Amino acid sequence: MALYLLRRLVQAALILLGVSVITFALLYLLPADPVRQIAGRSATVQTVENIRRQLGLDQPFLVQYGRYLLNLLQGDLGRSYLQRSEVAELIVARLPATLLLMAAGILCELVIGIAMGLWAAVRRGTPTDRALMVSSFVGVSAPQFVVGLLLLYVFGVRLGWLPISGYGTAAHLVLPALTLGLLGAGWYARMVRSSMIDVLRQDYIRTARAKGLKGSTVLFRHALPNAILPIVAMIGIDIGIFMSGVVVVESVFGWPGIGQLAWQAIQRVDIPIIMGVTLVSALAIVLGNLLADLIAPFIDPRIKLR
Amino acid sequence: MNQFLRTTVAGAALALGLGLGLPAFAQDAPKAGGAITITYKDDVATLDPAIGYDWQNWSMIKSLFDALMDYEPGTTNLKPDLAESYEISPDGKVFTFKLRDGVKFHNGRAMTAEDVKYTLDRVTNPETQSPGAGFFGSIAGYEDMASGKVKSLSGVTVPDPKTVRIELSRPDATFLHVMALNFAHIVPKEEVEKYGADFGKHPVGTGAFKLAEWTLGQRLVFEKNADYWNKGVPFLDQITFEIGQEPIVALLRLQKGEVDIPGDGIPPAKFQEVMKDPEQKARVVEGGQLHTGYITMNVKMAPFDDVKVRQAVNMAINKDRIVQIINGRAVPANQPLPPSMPGYVKNLEGYKYDPEAAKKLLAEAGHADGFETELFVMNTDPQPRIAQAIQQDLAAIGIKASIRSLAQANVIEAGGMENGAAMIWSGGMGWIADFPDPSNFYGPILGCAGAVQGGWNWSWYCNEALDKRAAEADAIVDPAKAEERFAAWGAIYSDIMKDAPWVPVFNEQRFTMKSARMVGADNLFVDPVHIPINYDFVSVNDVQ
Numbered sequence: 001m002a003l004y005l006l007r008r009l010v011q012a013a014l015i016l017l018g019v020s021v022i023t024f025a026l027l028y029l030l031p032a033d034p035v036r037q038i039a040g041r042s043a044t045v046q047t048v049e050n051i052r053r054q055l056g057l058d059q060p061f062l063v064q065y066g067r068y069l070l071n072l073l074q075g076d077l078g079r080s081y082l083q084r085s086e087v088a089e090l091i092v093a094r095l096p097a098t099l100l101l102m103a104a105g106i107l108c109e110l111v112i113g114i115a116m117g118l119w120a121a122v123r124r125g126t127p128t129d130r131a132l133m134v135s136s137f138v139g140v141s142a143p144q145f146v147v148g149l150l151l152l153y154v155f156g157v158r159l160g161w162l163p164i165s166g167y168g169t170a171a172h173l174v175l176p177a178l179t180l181g182l183l184g185a186g187w188y189a190r191m192v193r194s195s196m197i198d199v200l201r202q203d204y205i206r207t208a209r210a211k212g213l214k215g216s217t218v219l220f221r222h223a224l225p226n227a228i229l230p231i232v233a234m235i236g237i238d239i240g241i242f243m244s245g246v247v248v249v250e251s252v253f254g255w256p257g258i259g260q261l262a263w264q265a266i267q268r269v270d271i272p273i274i275m276g277v278t279l280v281s282a283l284a285i286v287l288g289n290l291l292a293d294l295i296a297p298f299i300d301p302r303i304k305l306r
Numbered sequence: 307m308n309q310f311l312r313t314t315v316a317g318a319a320l321a322l323g324l325g326l327g328l329p330a331f332a333q334d335a336p337k338a339g340g341a342i343t344i345t346y347k348d349d350v351a352t353l354d355p356a357i358g359y360d361w362q363n364w365s366m367i368k369s370l371f372d373a374l375m376d377y378e379p380g381t382t383n384l385k386p387d388l389a390e391s392y393e394i395s396p397d398g399k400v401f402t403f404k405l406r407d408g409v410k411f412h413n414g415r416a417m418t419a420e421d422v423k424y425t426l427d428r429v430t431n432p433e434t435q436s437p438g439a440g441f442f443g444s445i446a447g448y449e450d451m452a453s454g455k456v457k458s459l460s461g462v463t464v465p466d467p468k469t470v471r472i473e474l475s476r477p478d479a480t481f482l483h484v485m486a487l488n489f490a491h492i493v494p495k496e497e498v499e500k501y502g503a504d505f506g507k508h509p510v511g512t513g514a515f516k517l518a519e520w521t522l523g524q525r526l527v528f529e530k531n532a533d534y535w536n537k538g539v540p541f542l543d544q545i546t547f548e549i550g551q552e553p554i555v556a557l558l559r560l561q562k563g564e565v566d567i568p569g570d571g572i573p574p575a576k577f578q579e580v581m582k583d584p585e586q587k588a589r590v591v592e593g594g595q596l597h598t599g600y601i602t603m604n605v606k607m608a609p610f611d612d613v614k615v616r617q618a619v620n621m622a623i624n625k626d627r628i629v630q631i632i633n634g635r636a637v638p639a640n641q642p643l644p645p646s647m648p649g650y651v652k653n654l655e656g657y658k659y660d661p662e663a664a665k666k667l668l669a670e671a672g673h674a675d676g677f678e679t680e681l682f683v684m685n686t687d688p689q690p691r692i693a694q695a696i697q698q699d700l701a702a703i704g705i706k707a708s709i710r711s712l713a714q715a716n717v718i719e720a721g722g723m724e725n726g727a728a729m730i731w732s733g734g735m736g737w738i739a740d741f742p743d744p745s746n747f748y749g750p751i752l753g754c755a756g757a758v759q760g761g762w763n764w765s766w767y768c769n770e771a772l773d774k775r776a777a778e779a780d781a782i783v784d785p786a787k788a789e790e791r792f793a794a795w796g797a798i799y800s801d802i803m804k805d806a807p808w809v810p811v812f813n814e815q816r817f818t819m820k821s822a823r824m825v826g827a828d829n830l831f832v833d834p835v836h837i838p839i840n841y842d843f844v845s846v847n848d849v850q
Binding site for chain 1: 348349351352354357359360432433435436437438439440441443452503504506507521522523524548549550551552555558559713715716718719722735737740750755758759760761762
């Protein structure tokens with residue numbers, strides 16, 4: 001177990017290193033000059049060159065990357081070019097909002113996904129089943145910004161039930177979490193349905209029914225716990241999908257998380273912020289996967305860590 | 307019919323309001339107190355006056371800090387601010403400022419002449435990385451500072467705690483404007499040293515407001531500075547800036563009464579809807595802007611090295627149509643300076659829209675069959691649509707322009723390379739003056755100094771005779787001769803248009819929307835220097 005953990009952590013570090021090299025190189029190759037963005041339009045050529053030198057952007061790629069890595073190893077993500085604040089501080093300030101949104105998003109997708117899957121499995125082959133599967137398909141394929149704007153328009157603008165945008169109360173959380181959760185809910189609905197159908201064919205379910213237990217007891221106490229086993233592992237993988245989703249969803253709903261921070265930074269070529277958010281997201285994905293793998297054997301003893 | 311009646315009646319009421327209501331409005335003494343909410347989409351960058359340089363933090367910094375000079379609210383008229391008075395030596399090279407009594411920083415310490423010297427030394431020190439350092443290039447000793455040789459400007463001296471003497475290396479008629487720039491706003495040394503690079507998050511100035519709260523990514527709260535030297539100002543007790551709100555959402559919240567000013571303005575998609583509704587339109591204030599949108603033609607790239615080709619393009623562009631594309635939020639231009647800038651030539655004929663004459667001129671230049679070229683444009687709406695209009699106008703005289711629609715930074719990059727871009731539509735990157743003086747439209751964008759690798763003179767136009775005349779005009783420092791100087795500048799821009807390196811297309815207008823409870827003279831809401839509004843002088847009418 002300890003050896004397994006060590007191996008996985010080394011792998012994680014290598015993945016993060018790879019992500020940092022690729023992102024840094026891509027940003028370096030960008031045809032836009034970040035110094036021009038910092039210096040603004042009235043800066044003299046002398047000022048521009050001075051800023052370039054101070055930030056070390058006149059150095060060759062390897063020197064620049066080496067410096068970045070060295071600082072990174074000391075936990076220093078650098079300072080934003082435009083805001084001039086510590087990138088770590090900017091990310092830490094916004095991380096709680098993103099984590100809250102992700103937690104709520106996961107809750108949404110689980111509740112909706114499992115409910116849909118369960119219902120479809122019980123009504124297998126009926127029009128209800130087919131309608132549920134079609135809507136799950138729509139949920140999976142619809143672009144999130146479209147879903148977000150649609151929900152915003154219907155519930156925020158037309159009906160006025162929920163705030164249009166912002167942060168602070170539970171009501172603010174509903175629409176962004178729903179938008180984020182609907183995508184995954186489609187996947188879960190399909191998975192729960194097929195795994196439920198499998199389980200419902202098992203002998204012990206027939207036994208339970210034969211004992212004269214109520215239908216709902218059989219469904220929720222005997223079948224469901226076994227049917228949702230495989231999807232627990234999925235939640236870890238979800239974190240990766242969610243990380244890309246939050247950029248869109250946070251921008252649509254004005255949610256003050258790191259996705260919005262990244263979006264602004266991309267528009268202004270604020271390289272240290274782009275690097276910082278990318279690395280933090282990569283870290284979250286790697287840890288999420290690791291956690292899912294570690295939890296799996298506790299839920300399903302048939303899985304062994306090697 | 308009903309619609310017609312309503313609009314007409316409302317229009318008449320509006321005209322009455324403009325004619326009679328507003329002057330009476332202005333006579334009411336503004337009430338002190340109350341709080342307002344302003345929204346923005348993007349994070350506020352730094353509030354360090356030496357560094358902040360976008361239109362969002364520009365007026366925030368102006369309310370937190372003060373400079374020796376300022377402008378009368380809502381106008382472009384210079385007046386002493388932290389300076390009580392100033393003297394200019396007859397040769398125009400020595401400026402002596404007498405400081406006002408009773409000015410305190412937000413930390414309670416009295417401001418002295420040493421703070422002025424510290425501020426100027428700091429902003430010109432290369433380590434500060436100030437984008438505005440170059441504005442102070444006329445102060446004696448600037449070159450030694452910029453090259454890192456010394457740590458203090460030799461031209462700035464402090465004869466006594468209430469006096470600052472600034473010696474220039476050349477006469478500079480714009481120097482009083484420079485001393486009103488944000489980059490010259492006075493900072494206290496002890497606070498800058500305490501916070502270091504984080505001073506921009508912990509701003510301490512002498513301004514009408516002080517920073518009470520900054521929750522990253524969510525909100526900033528400004529609180530009235532009760533010790534402000536200018537008694538009675540500001541009127542508001544508090545301003546809350548809410549961050550991360552799309553302009554369209556801000557507008558909806560304004561309609562619900564939750565927001566007082568949408569800081570990013572009226573979203574283009576909603577502009578006509580707002581202006582058609584009399585109730586909403588009444589709360590929109592329109593004003594001029596020191597802005598010009600233009601097409602550059604690279605005079606170093608054939609065939610734009612031929613003045614006739616450039617003139618032909620000037621005659622080919624239908625500017626009225628382009629103004630329609632942006633819902634009439636601009637006025638057509640015929641010269642680099644905007645109409646509200648001193649030096650603007652009112653009776654300049656310019657190049658009239660005349661495709662036939664343009665074709666003839668093009669034929670004279672040996673391009674009867676036209677030619678192919680590229681038009682660079684920033685890729686956010688409405689710029690590509692404007693570029694298409696330009697493309698059609700050019701096609702009408704035989705010029706086949708392919709549109710290169712790129713991210714802003716990439717267009718700027720291409721423009722700054724000698725053979726990078728034949729034509730650029732400047733939309734979204736057009737020039738907005740740093741200060742209201744005609745010289746500000748020359749140096750970086752039309753003078754030889756800007757026609758360098760990485761410069762902003764995208765037409766690469768460099769006329770040394772004009773450069774000399776520009777320097778001569780800026781040597782006329784005597785305020786009594788200001789009109790003579792403005793006339794000299796007007797002539798320079800008229801002569802530039804004979805060479806036609808640009809097609810000046812339009813001057814954007816500003817439209818600020820406000821809540822019904824906000825009051826104050828209209829020009830405070832379209833202040834040429836404080837964008838979007840002059841926070842220090844506006845007030846609300848629902849306080850007791």
